[in-house]
Amino acid sequence: MSTLLEVSGVSVSFDGFRAINNLTFQIAEREMRAVIGPNGAGKTTFMDIVTGKTRPDAGQVLWGEKSQSLLRMSESRIAQAGIGRKFQRPTVFEDQTVAENLMLALKKKRGPLAVLRFRASAEDRERVEQLAGEIGLNAALHRKSGELSHGQKQWLEIGMLLAQEPRLLLVDEPAAGMTAAEREHTTALLVEAAKTRAVVVIEHDMEFVRRLNCKVTVLHEGSVLAEGSIDHVTSDEKVIEVYLGR
Amino acid sequence: MTRILLTLACLLGPLLSAPAAAQQADAPIQVLLQEHGEIIAESSRRSIGPAIDALADSGMPEAQAVLERWQAKEMWIDAASGLFVFAEEVDRDTLRIFDVATGEDLGEVPDDTYDQLKPNSGIRGMIAAALVRFQLIDPDPTVRATALDAIERDPEASHLSVLRAVKGSDGTPDFLTRVERLERLLTIRFAEEDAERIAAIESFAGDLGVDVRAALNPLVATRLEAAKTMPDGPDIAGRLYPDREGLSAGDAYVLLVDAGLAPPRISGEAQRQALESNIQNGAVAGIEVATLSTQTARDLAYRALAETGAVDPVATEGEVNAALADHVFFARYIGAPPAVAQAAALALGDIGNKVAFNRSLDLALDGISLASIYFLAAIGLAITFGVMGVINMAHGEFIMMGAYTGFVVQQVVPDYTLSIILAIPLAFAVTFAAGVAMERLVIRWLYHRPLETLLATFGVSIALQQLAKNIFGTQARPLTAPGWLDGSLVVNDIVSISYIRIAIFVLAILFLAMFLLVMNRTRLGLEVRAVTQNPRMAASMGINPDRINMLTFGFGSGIAGIAGVAIGLYAKVTSEMGADYIVQSFMTVVVGGVGNIWGTLLGATMVGFLQKGIEWLNPSNTLAAQTYMILFIIFFIQFRPRGIIPLKGRAAEV
Amino acid sequence: MAETTLSTQRAGRKPRFLLADNASVLIFMGLLALFTLGVTVLSEGFGIGVISTSFVKTLGKTLCLCLVALAMDLVWGYCGILSLGHMAFFGLGGYAIGMWLMYARTEIIVTESLAAAALPPTPQEISDGIAAQIFGVVGASEFPPIWAFAHSLPLQLAAVVLVPGLLALVFGWLAFRSRVTGVYLSILTQAMTLALSLYLFQNDSGLRGNNGLSGLQNLPGLGDVPQSTVSLWFFWASALALGLGYLLCVRVVSGKFGSVIRAIRDDESRARFLGYPVEGYKLFIFTLTAILAGIAGALYYPQAGIINPAEIAPIASIYLAVWVAIGGRGRLYGAVIGAAFVSLLSTWFTGGQAPDVSLGFYTIQWVDWWTVLLGLSFVAVTLFAPKGIGGLFDLIADRRHQDRHGADLGPEPGALREKESQV
Structure with missing residues (x-):
């Protein structure tokens, strides 16, 4: 499998605090990866760097076959290049309907003039309905997303990510605040997604990670502590010391 | 012909006028006066010069008295004899006359034959100039000082010799220093010898006095x-x-x-x-x-x-x-x-450099004082904006409120020192109360909706402004500084700063110290910082964020009130004064960066210096200066979008 | 904030013709046409003369204010940019047309006076004569470079669009590029407005300093046409501009584009992570609305007759925001209602027509107290009726729509309210 994203030697500090310290990370196409680590390990900052929200002090972030550097690109260009992100707290456009939210996310031209000329085709509307079906929001298609429950918002956000058709999906704690049944559904959605694209899941919940059944990267104090299967990392001494043992 | 007539008059005079018989027609001073009798009697500014000069140069001790009484319109001429006398009017028709040489009382005579000499103001000025040489050696020091003033005002070539004569005499060091300087200045202007003038010019190398430049400039014409x-x-x-x-x-x-x-x-x-x-x-x-x-x-x-x-x-x-x-x-x-002109040009060039240096020093002082004012105006805003994230568009009106409080206090308490001392805490109290009221009634309901806060406080702002207009009228009201704040600290002819500006600077420093003290050393400061950083956490630690927000807002508003008193002292108090400062205050906060008092300080310094600097480049046009300053700030924001001292890291991105 | 035009609630359904899809647009257009017809019939110029010419002008000016309020609503209510500079763009449009009006009219006067001379005038003499007439008041007698195109109506009409548009483009590019948002952006736009008005206040600004441009109500070459007729021409033009502007705004805010700009308003960074170049959208909206404002100004000032830098002062732009807020932002007809309602009320109060209120010990004269009332009622609207007058329509017409705005939404407390903090 070819490398889709390569992060090498990245460091960033806030006011003297080193959030990311010489981090190196790779992910291949159509790979599922879980990133775990204690609070302050730099998981969210890592996502911020990949998506262009935070500029690193040093290091390289390369993307795709052509090994483009993401560091000089704006957030929107990175998103257009095929990296989708789901935030820790569900962030959907609460003042707009589920259908509008999904329509916004559909992979289309993003420029103002193109959008001004845009007219939703029958295909587009079908795709929206199909996505709504996948995330179980078919009945709520014309409700304002602000009226949805917390879990429904999480799914809507995942649905929006899928609508973007990204090559890499960054998902930050997707299962937070979900019931057991909802987690099940979410896991299924993610595993399904990983068949066609790379998925990076940041999670605290080991049970959830175990169910994803994939390679795990453990972050600690801004760099990689261990990497391997879930059984491999959970038996690693250092990991146990900083994360699991206590 | 004239001489014959005069001689005739002299001979006949005693016969015609009885009391005048006692007059000393042959006294030297009388003779001198007679010599110039015609032009004195004519009393024309154009021709009188030689007569005055003759008197002044005569070296006679009586000359001073004659010049003084002439100047005081107390010299009369006897039409019959042509002799000059001093006279006082006893009544409408009678004069008491005195001898010009001895001052002896010659008795009362009818004024029929006497004509008063009425020198016009021009002639009186010339007489005064001539008198200067007598006054310079007057025993009374104030007379001597006045004489020097007169020379400084209107120097003449003839003064040079007098000054040189006085230079070596006794006198207070102050007096002698002045004489010496004046002598050199007059040497530059009037000395005959080029070498002498050049030496005098060179002696002034690097002198910043306006008088030196006034003496040198005509030379290089x-x-x-x-x-x-x-x-x-x-x-x-x-x-x-x-x-x-x-x-x-x-x-x-x-x-x-x-x-x-x-x-x-x-x-x-x-x-x-x-x-x-x-x-x-x-x-x-x-x-x-x-x-x-x-x-x-x-x-x-x-x-x-x-x-x-x-x-x-x-x-x-x-x-x-x-x-x-x-x-x-x-x-x-x-x-x-x-040769003289070249020496003068050289000296002026040298002085010019020094003047330029001192000008920039003066400009820096101006910049500092403007920065102090902006700092005072902005510090309250920085507190509410930085600490609470609340944009208070009515901040300028709180400044105005403080200034009007000062004005009202001065209406009640006439003593300016006392009234200012009273006004400062009172202004704080009034605006603190207004701030708390506004926080309770308006802002509390709009937390986390900054744009709506901005608009609501703007509503308060226009209401308060119009209210002030309705109460106090549209004309500017004075806020008078106490007497000891009048005047300015003069370093030299170029560098000076008014005491009010120094006082405002001191006030700004005091506020900075007070702010740091409150924020870093008191319980309130600790709680404020806690609420700023994480309101939920602070609340769970038992801090009441509502109360803290209220106090913070009151505190920021109170400082605006005090700033209002300070600004009112040096500018006029009007209902629009707040609006004049609000944009600059915002600029200060934006340039400085939110949430840091040092940022506000730097921002105020930068905005103040910038405005003064641009005004200096384009002195005729303060409007243009403000325009360019704002444009500069818009560009500045490009490079430091979060101000000079930004909040860093995650806190800034929340 | 809540969008109530029907189209946006049915984004997923088959799109229909723009007008048919928007009942409110049809109603608005109908009312505007009826209003225009009514005023014409009642006017002195073409009708029975019930409405005076000066009131026709007031109504025409109000229509222009409605148009600029529409622009303000688009940029603020839909895109979340609280611009305190749109009245500056409005004023620039006025100045651009005013330059031609003043030049052309003075040219006629000067040419007439020079025609009496023994020699036929040279172009230089005519130009000097015009310059002396126009700039004598600020002690200048030469044309500043910015008047280079003042002789040409087409070029100045282009300037009506280009000057505000380019200024907005440059300023917006600088501001949005450096990610200045929220209140920072408001203050920055206010600073821009202040800088512009201070600049224009100077005598050597080239636009007659604080004298401004005057005599704009006289159309050059049409001196014989009575003002009662001219006023109606401008009234019709204003109504047409408002109608077209409304359609344009509806076109922009409905469909996916509207969805995107509202997404940017509600959560800018989320829109960015969806791949939308947020800066481009903001710049588009900012510039488009600046142009709309410029056009509104170009129609307003010939009816007002005079323009001076005080019209551009930041306070004017803040009042514009006040109108939109009172009318109800985030809905186009709200902006129109707010601008019309408040500006007409303001004219009534400050014109001395409102009866004084005697309290026994004090008599409230509305000329003095109107601003106080406006300020306080504005605070009240912000606090108690954030939806403004437009909110009333929800109560009447849209009972089906569940209004949970401002209340806690979903299981996570305060979800929506926190979102607003990022506006």
């Missing part, structure tokens, strides 16, 4: 001249080139015309008149009037007219340029002999 070739000579100050610095092409050509080196040009207006007055049968020099609607056509018509001799020929554009190229233009010293 030049006249622009033109010639075929560049003349040689020590009095040539330098060459100028037309259409470059200091000499426009038009002026250069006028020089040539004036010197008779080139024919004149003609203005469009004059050309039109010339053409109009030569219209014959609807044509000018055979060219139809209707075609003369372009400049080229008119030039052609004029040339044709000139060829017929009806008008004088004038230079065309090409001829003008050729003439300009053909001649040299130079400046010639006319104020003084060349």
